[in-house]
Amino acid sequence: MAAGDIGARSFGGRAAAFINNPAVRGLVFQIAFVVALVWFAWDIADNTARNLQRANIAAGYGFLDRTAGFGIVQKLVDYTEASSYGRALLVGLLNTLLVAGLGILIATILGFIIGVARLSSNWLISRIATAYIEILRNIPLLLQLFFWYFAVLRSVPGMREKWTFLGIFHINIGGLHVPRPVFADGAGTVGIALIVGIIAALLVGRWGRKRQEATGQAPPAGWIGAALIVGLPLVAFFALGRPISFDVPVFNDQGPILRRGFQAGSGMTVIPEFFGLLLALSLYTAAYIAETVRAGISAVGKGQSEAAHSLGLRNGQTLRYVVIPQAMRVIIPPLTNQYLNLTKNSSLAVAVAYPDLVSVGGTVLNQTGQAVEMVSIWMIFYLGLSLLTSLVMNIWNRRVALVER
Amino acid sequence: MKKLIASIIAGAALATAGISAASAGTLEDVKAKGFVQCGVNPSLIGFGIADEKGEWSGLDVSFCRAVASAIFGDPTKVKFSPLNAKERFTALQSGEVDLLSRNTTWTMSRDSSLGLMFVGVNYYDGQGFMVRKSLGVSSALELSGAKVCTQTGTTTELNLADYFRSHNMPYEVVAFEKNEEVLQAYEAGRCDAYTTDASGLYAERLKLTNPDDHMILPEIISKEPLGPAVRQGDDKWFTVVKWTLFALINAEELGLTKANIDEKKTSDNPEIKRFVGVEGDFGTGIGLTNDWAYNVIKGVGNYGEIFDANVGPSTKLGIARGLNNLWSKGGIQYAPPIR
Numbered sequence: 001m002a003a004g005d006i007g008a009r010s011f012g013g014r015a016a017a018f019i020n021n022p023a024v025r026g027l028v029f030q031i032a033f034v035v036a037l038v039w040f041a042w043d044i045a046d047n048t049a050r051n052l053q054r055a056n057i058a059a060g061y062g063f064l065d066r067t068a069g070f071g072i073v074q075k076l077v078d079y080t081e082a083s084s085y086g087r088a089l090l091v092g093l094l095n096t097l098l099v100a101g102l103g104i105l106i107a108t109i110l111g112f113i114i115g116v117a118r119l120s121s122n123w124l125i126s127r128i129a130t131a132y133i134e135i136l137r138n139i140p141l142l143l144q145l146f147f148w149y150f151a152v153l154r155s156v157p158g159m160r161e162k163w164t165f166l167g168i169f170h171i172n173i174g175g176l177h178v179p180r181p182v183f184a185d186g187a188g189t190v191g192i193a194l195i196v197g198i199i200a201a202l203l204v205g206r207w208g209r210k211r212q213e214a215t216g217q218a219p220p221a222g223w224i225g226a227a228l229i230v231g232l233p234l235v236a237f238f239a240l241g242r243p244i245s246f247d248v249p250v251f252n253d254q255g256p257i258l259r260r261g262f263q264a265g266s267g268m269t270v271i272p273e274f275f276g277l278l279l280a281l282s283l284y285t286a287a288y289i290a291e292t293v294r295a296g297i298s299a300v301g302k303g304q305s306e307a308a309h310s311l312g313l314r315n316g317q318t319l320r321y322v323v324i325p326q327a328m329r330v331i332i333p334p335l336t337n338q339y340l341n342l343t344k345n346s347s348l349a350v351a352v353a354y355p356d357l358v359s360v361g362g363t364v365l366n367q368t369g370q371a372v373e374m375v376s377i378w379m380i381f382y383l384g385l386s387l388l389t390s391l392v393m394n395i396w397n398r399r400v401a402l403v404e405r
Numbered sequence: 406m407k408k409l410i411a412s413i414i415a416g417a418a419l420a421t422a423g424i425s426a427a428s429a430g431t432l433e434d435v436k437a438k439g440f441v442q443c444g445v446n447p448s449l450i451g452f453g454i455a456d457e458k459g460e461w462s463g464l465d466v467s468f469c470r471a472v473a474s475a476i477f478g479d480p481t482k483v484k485f486s487p488l489n490a491k492e493r494f495t496a497l498q499s500g501e502v503d504l505l506s507r508n509t510t511w512t513m514s515r516d517s518s519l520g521l522m523f524v525g526v527n528y529y530d531g532q533g534f535m536v537r538k539s540l541g542v543s544s545a546l547e548l549s550g551a552k553v554c555t556q557t558g559t560t561t562e563l564n565l566a567d568y569f570r571s572h573n574m575p576y577e578v579v580a581f582e583k584n585e586e587v588l589q590a591y592e593a594g595r596c597d598a599y600t601t602d603a604s605g606l607y608a609e610r611l612k613l614t615n616p617d618d619h620m621i622l623p624e625i626i627s628k629e630p631l632g633p634a635v636r637q638g639d640d641k642w643f644t645v646v647k648w649t650l651f652a653l654i655n656a657e658e659l660g661l662t663k664a665n666i667d668e669k670k671t672s673d674n675p676e677i678k679r680f681v682g683v684e685g686d687f688g689t690g691i692g693l694t695n696d697w698a699y700n701v702i703k704g705v706g707n708y709g710e711i712f713d714a715n716v717g718p719s720t721k722l723g724i725a726r727g728l729n730n731l732w733s734k735g736g737i738q739y740a741p742p743i744r
Contacts, residue, residue, distance in 0.1 A: 052520075055637065055638065056520040056637045056638070057518065057519060058517075069567065070563050070565075071566050071576065071577070071578040072578075073579055081570055146586075159552070159594060173593070173595055174552065174595075256541060257539070257540050258540055258542060258547065258548070258551060259550065263550070264550050265575070273579070350581075352581070353579045353581040353586070355580070359557055359582070362491050362557050362582070363562055365491060366490060366491055366557075367514075367560070367563060369494055369515065369519040371495050
């Protein structure tokens with residue numbers, strides 16, 4: 001029996017060692033956590049489904065194929081009242097992407113300018129930048145949105161009048177009316193010529209940099225590139241017999257009052273809701289980006305710009321070649337946050353009737369009553385968009401990160 | 406955003422808590438907690454609105470009070486939940502409110518896929534258009550090419566699309582989340598027309614700077630029977646709310662008012678005797694006291710009184726009875742008898 005005792009004890013010793021092994025413990029707890037999480041998620045989903053069934057509420061995503069039946073004022077893809085709910089949501093999604101994408105672009109440019117201006121040695125410029133940042137950051141975005149939207153609406157001529165700029169831009173309360181390009185056969189070739197021009201310009205730019213590094217002389221790569229981007233499509237355009245024409249907006253100031261103004265179906269209209277939202281989002285986010293940029297520039301040691309100056313670089317050159325490249329390492333991570341914020345804030349669109357995903361989804365939700373499904377679609381979309389933005393920004397961040405040797 | 410969060414929370418409550426309220430019996434729950442939780446419109450003059458002192462009034466609000474009177478004999482035993490168009494159904498489904506009395510249109514899809522039960526119709530409405538008089542338009546059929554402002558998340562967007570499509574008229578819809586912004590945009594001239602339920606148009610017109618510069622077109626483009634709704638699966642509660650509505654209409658037909666109900670209690674008319682609970686056991690049959698209908702009229706008055714006090718010709722809204730008159734007076738308000 002003694003041998004058996006020893007065996008049992010040594011087995012117990014081995015088991016204790018196994019349990020006390022930190023690696024094993026870590027694994028066990030992690031597996032247990034994942035199992036608990038999956039069980040929790042499954043339980044919620046299952047409970048929801050059963051409760052919905054018990055309350056006689058229809059469930060599932062089948063409604064996406066049904067006819068939507070309502071109109072949407074701005075659509076980037078074909079959409080009519082006879083299209084499906086799924087299509088309507090696509091229209092809303094694209095509208096969100098449009099305003100978020102353009103908003104990010106404008107906010108970045110403006111934010112960099114203001115951020116640099118705030119550090120300017122010119123008293124007036126730096127104070128103006130400070131005032132801008134402090135005012136815009138400290139007023140709630142929704143109020144700014146209403147301000148810009150109704151400011152836009154109240155400051156432009158009514159539906160039966162217009163302001164005209166440069167002969168082709170017409171503005172009234174219905175929005176910005178511009179000629180709409182009409183693409184005939186061969187328009188695709190012009191588009192290809194444009195893409196070829198851009199690629200060629202990029203190659204010329206790279207060649208120019210290499211040559212400058214090798215010989216010290218900078219060829220006019222910028223001008224050549226610009227000529228390629230403009231020239232190639234122009235040549236293609238005329239060679240193919242002008243395949244792109246323009247549909248000019250028709251303005252009628254005769255007849256019954258309701259028929260006056262810009263005629264539906266002529267030209268292209270950018271609605272004021274879009275301008276209001278774009279303005280509010282980009283001006284608001286630019287204030288935050290400006291602070292990020294200022295912090296990034298301040299983080300670059302003073303010795304860096306002093307060294308650059310003593311090498312004979314001018315202020316602008318110092319900023320461009322020495323300070324900003326180093327500041328980007330500090331700027332990019334918080335900049336990502338601002339991009340995510342702007343995208344998520346675009347869901348305020350519904351307050352000023354811009355048909356984004358939340359607005360269109362709200363109508364779909366009300367018509368179908370599929371609240372759980374609709375909210376899940378919203379969440380998945382915004383989550384996906386945020387993760388995608390983070391991914392792109394992280395790749396960029398890795399490219400500018402300090403390479404240590 | 407606030408609404409979105411509210412609806413998500415309501416959805417989450419629905420997901421985790423279940424429909425416990427429905428299964429326990431809403432009437433018992435209401436009696437136990439001592440008040441009716443009623444979902445109403447926060448900002449529609451004549452139907453549901455709170456004044457600066459937080460005092461609620463309106464046709465739909467009065468209905469909530471009528472239900473409280475039927476149960477407790479006290480019209481003040483109500484708590485109001487202001488709800489917007491988007492969050493109202495989730496609030497009812499999740500048990501956040503016991504009763505939804507918020508100018509809500511009774512449609513088949515709401516019965517079939519939202520788990521709701523409409524108890525009847527307390528206001529026969531229809532969708533209309535408001536335009537500037539200066540537009541020179543006298544009919545909705547002349548609105549071809551018009552830009553139309555409305556509120557998102559309601560049936561109006563669908564009716565609007567149906568109407569313009571069926572008449573082959575182009576249009577453009579600008580849909581806002583809230584009434585306030587719809588009105589501001591319309592007033593700023595963003596739209597030629599403002600569309601919503603006709604009753605709502607009368608109410609919104611009063612908020613404009615110069616109400617007289619605007620007119621409501623005669624066309625009614627949809628049927629909007631507005632009524633209170635409860636959750637499916639609780640027949641007892643459904644019956645109580647339904648008969649409260651019928652009591653209001655029957656009282657008007659019998660000539661019972663808030664003022665004369667006490668003296669009518671001794672009436673010889675058998676119909677009135679049954680109504681006030683002197684004869685029969687109608688109240689206990691639905692889980693209330695026998696003087697439930699008496700309490701309703703004593704608390705809030707009959708349907709006609711409620712209508713006149715909130716939306717009728719003598720109010721700012723000045724809406725004629727029209728379809729909402731009793732069936733015996735040229736309208737279509739009709740209630741099954743108490744017997």
